[in-house]
Amino acid sequence: MNNDYFPDLVGQHAVKKKLSFYLDAFEKTGMCPFLNLIGAKGLGKTEFAKAFAKNLSNDDGDRRAFLELNCSTIKNNEAFFEQIFLPLIADNEITILFDECHALPQDLTMAFLTIFNTEKNARKNFEWNEMTFEFNFKKQTFIFATTESDKIFPPLKDRLTTIDFEPYTNEELAEIVQLCVPEVEFSEGCLEMISPTIRNNARSAVKRAKEISLYCGAKEDYYFTRRDFAELSDSVGILPLGITYTEKQILQTLNNCGSATLTGLAAKLGMSKTALQRDHELYLLNKNLMSIDGKRKITSQGIELCETL
């Protein structure tokens, strides 16, 4: 198996292995399954899709073009076939990424059930509005990606080959930061101090690298120490473990009142229950800073963290 398809991307070893397998198979057969990249935001789904597409060749040996669509902007079948399929896809050799595919409109989802209901055939004709649209899967590669796989219509999900992304380790995040700012030299142990504040997310690592680059640029000194990171954290508001100020408030509230119901906590913080659960509690639970046992409670680790804030 060729392991050099993704030289610029850090981590996600299982994803690389699976995609490399499909790229090897594509070289021999010219066919690729309909991939569905699933993972939390910032894990690199779009970057991997693009890198995958870059490795696909056309019949004439040229690199295949890559079309990235934001599904939430597709209103219906008519818009898709008129604005995208006919001018960009039909008869062309191209890779198409349907990003945030859980937001596909209902009629297009139904159309895709027909179009992607094929195991072996390289071509599929789709009849709609008294027209025939030809899909040629040797020429066109389809990739889907989403953060919310539970919202994809299950029969469509069944037709796709799922590839799951996993959170990055602190070592991988440190590697991403260093790759993004090759001009910066980090003092010993500095990257190890930075990476736990990046929330297991490659996009946050790129943002943190940008902040470090700006800090060094302003100082005109590209040697970055732990002391520099403390100063940068103070300036831009980086908290331990990368928690946000809202998460800090949640911990402090729980620390003060012992425990709280979801409704009570939401009322105290002036937030909706959904936002509280989706945007903040998940990370605090993941980092073992709070627990839910009927009521929300702060853990001993959470109390320790509160004392340092």
Add this chain to the structure above:
Amino acid sequence: MGKGRPKGYSPYAYIEYKELGQLIGRNPIIKVSRSWLESLEGSPAPSTPTPEAPPRSMEEILCDSPEEPTPKIEFNLTTFDNE
């Protein structure tokens, strides 16, 4: 003496198409079922009212909102030409 319309009366009457053509000419725009027209492979005429159409009230004009244009789909196309 009885009032109202006699039994069997209809407000509609039949006329031969040829005679109707002689009376109103061959150019007036008339409204027909779109699917029926398409089944005959006819092409629709512009929907602007004919000069003979009754003038529309200001209320009707204000109520008529133009059809919403289909929003543009956001996309990025990468060709990898320079990589």
